[in-house]
Amino acid sequence: MNIVVCVKQTPASANLPIDLATGRIKTEGLQLGVNPFDEYAIEEALRLKERLPGSSVSVLSFGAAAAEEALRSALALGCDEGILLYDPAFEQSDSLATAHLLCAAVRKLSKAKGAVALVLCGKQTNDGESGQVGAALGAWLDWPAASCVKKIPQADDSKIVVERLMEDGVDTVELPLPAVVSVIKGINEPRLPSLKGKMAAKKAVVARWGQAELAADVSQIGASSASVVVKTAPPETRSAGMTVPGGSPEEKAAFLVQKLKELKFI
Amino acid sequence: MDYGLTEQQREIVELARQIAQKKIKPVREHYDKTEEFPWPIVEEIAKADLFAVYLPEECGGLGGGTLELALVAEELSKACGGIALSVATSALCAIPILLYGTPQQRKRWLSELASGKRLGAFTITEPGAGSDATATKAAARLDGDHYVLNGIKNFCSTGSAAELYTVFASTNPNRGARGISAFVVEKGTPGFTFGKKEEKMGIRANSTYELVFENCRIPKENLLYKEGYGLFVAQDTFDCSRPGVAAQALGIAQGALDETLAYIRMRKQFGQSISSFQAIQHMMADCATSIEAGRALLYSTCRAMDRELKPAVDKAIQEGTTVFEAMEKLGSRRWTKESGMCKVFCSDTAMRVTTDCVQMCGGIGYMRDFPVEKYMRDAKITQIYEGTNQIQRNEIAMMMIKEAASKSRKELVSA
Secondary structure: OEEEEEEOEEEOOOOOOEOOOOOOEOOOOOOEEEOHHHHHHHHHHHHHHHHOOOOEEEEEEEOOHHHHHHHHHHHHHOOOEEEEEOOHHHOOOOHHHHHHHHHHHHHHHHHHHOOEEEEEEEOOOOOOOOOOHHHHHHHHHOOOEEEEEEEEEEEOOOEEEEEEEEOOEEEEEEEEOOEEEEEOOOOOOOOOOOHHHHHHHHHOOOEEEOHHHHOOOOOOOHHHOOOOOOOOOOOOOOOOOOOOOOOOHHHHHHHHHHHHHHOOOO | OOOOOOHHHHHHHHHHHHHHHHHHOOOHHHHHHHOOOOHHHHHHHHHOOOOOOOOOHHHOOOOOOHHHHHHHHHHHHHHOHHHHHHHHHHHHHHHHHHHHOOHHHHHHHHHHHHHOOOOEEEEOOEOOEOOOHHHOOOEEEEEOOEEEEEEEEEEEEOOOOOOEEEEEEEOOHHHHHHHEEEEEEEOOOOOEEEEEEOOOOOOOOOOEEEEEEEEEEEEHHHEEOOOOOHHHHHHHHHHHHHHHHHHHHHHHHHHHHHHHHHHHHHOEEOOEEHHHOHHHHHHHHHHHHHHHHHHHHHHHHHHHHHHHHHHHHHHHHHHOOOHHHHHHHHOOOOOHHHHHHHHHHHHHHHHHHHHHHHHHHHHHHHOOOOOHHHHHHHHHHOOOOOOOHHHHHHHHHHHHHHHHHHHHHHHHHHO
16 A cells, blocks of 8 residues: 655644744744654554555655655654655645645655555644645545544555544544545554664655646645735633632532622622 | 764664653653563664664674663663663673674674564672672583583573573683683573572562573583683673663663752742752752763763774674684773773762752652652662672772783883
8 A cells, every 4th residue: 555644844842932923933943843743644654554565655745945854754763755845936835735735746656656545644733733734635636534533443455444533422434545534643652763764764865846846736836825814823821710619519619609709790 | 061972872862762751751660669571661672773772783783882882771771770771681691792702603692682682681690609700600511512501590680581691600610710601591491490580679670580500401602702711701791881880870860860850949848949958959969960970981981992892893793703802903901990980980979869869859759659769779789780889999999000010010121
């Protein structure tokens, strides 16, 4: 099975500083790594590869030249090849445009290496957090897509069964292949690299595909992205809650009633 | 402090750190409590290639030396000195094979130890032979193509879990110290069984066993180098392996200090964090200073040793000899003094630092729910095994006397 994993290089920390003037994340000087959600996608791809002999895992990343490091991290874990989608013409792509670029890359890979059967993504990134790229990629490819997948109990050459986490429970969905699946944290425990893997990844050649290779529809990518950013702002911070004091339920209730009266709720 | 590690050495540290913090830390209390062998963690360490860092590439290693081994031992010990010990005992089994094994013996056994698929152990101590290894009673008698091994070894770290054992036994009791020889014995050899499992104060995640040899027939090819060279094998092995113990001790000390620092900054008494009191601050400063001094001594010693050891390993591989013979040809010096100094200084530091850490944490530091007392229990063994610190001091002093004597001889000659 030919598997593709889409990864993004993002800040390694969970607590990102936000520039209050622009509302954007301050990325200067931050340590970068593979988006944590994508680490689960890589691990799941490697586990499928181990389960289904003859499989290969290709890793795609759209980003700056430095994103090559994220691809090398994936190679160190056992992925077979890394491809960086990089071109000045791709800059300013929004999530739909990013998915369009990834779509062009998956199609190119299918032509070059044989049909891609499955694309795995992380549920979202820890910087942009749109959570749209996986589903949009499914739409561009015109393949079935499942988001928020917590388990892949079955996979063979023609179909995949996934458990999708919903707000009110879990859906079990069977998708014919090819398909796009985005996974959540907790689907697995990502492995650590081996030293020999790291050394081999350092020497590996990471391919670079630009507009010349992808021939993407220029009306869909880069500065032509469909979305317009009106305003960005950090989310409002929530004030701390309060613990209701009191030893017995009666005492707690009495305190609560008085507090609600003070606040003129009752 | 920046010790100018190479890129590969920094990667080794980073990977060992991830295993220590992500995999070992959450389970160390479990293994300390139950004394189970930490197989799932050992597998993680093996998969990461950390068993291979100090071995030559021809045997599946990564081509490093004693510094790489020390970096792994230190980093893993920051989380748990007991779990880190499986790497150290495998090295203690591997080093005599590396130094005194034939090219065939190196290829056969070192590649297995490098992969971590099989663990190694080293066994010299007997009920009547501890610091005085010349009192070894275990005996190996040549019988056709085999040696027949009889005797008891005790306090063998990674006992039973390990599959390869470097064993010391007398092939000629009439010759005393010069009659002792070194062998490699594989687990499962008929006549080789395990006796008592020890219950220990610390490093409880490692299994300590008595080994029993009863008419155990081992192939003649399992002899390391020549008959009668056993104590040389042991001494040269310790020269190379004691920095590993020093690194384990430093890791234990650093781990305890890190935990302590996190706690004393948070713990408030008299309305302020206890780290703001000078009485605590001076203890903190003393702990950190001796750890850093130990690290500087350890890394410098490892680097100096590796500068001599690696060319000898390369020469031995090229010429198809033992590394010991290549060292003789290259006129390599002995490292007994400096490796002993590392072990003494770092393990004494570990004992003092961990004791002070328990003190700084106060009551909670003494409790099993809190990780600091375990570091203190784990630290103690580093002053004892691979030669007690008293024996180390004897050896350091002996080397000083020898060096002074040879210096004055040279002065006499030149005068």
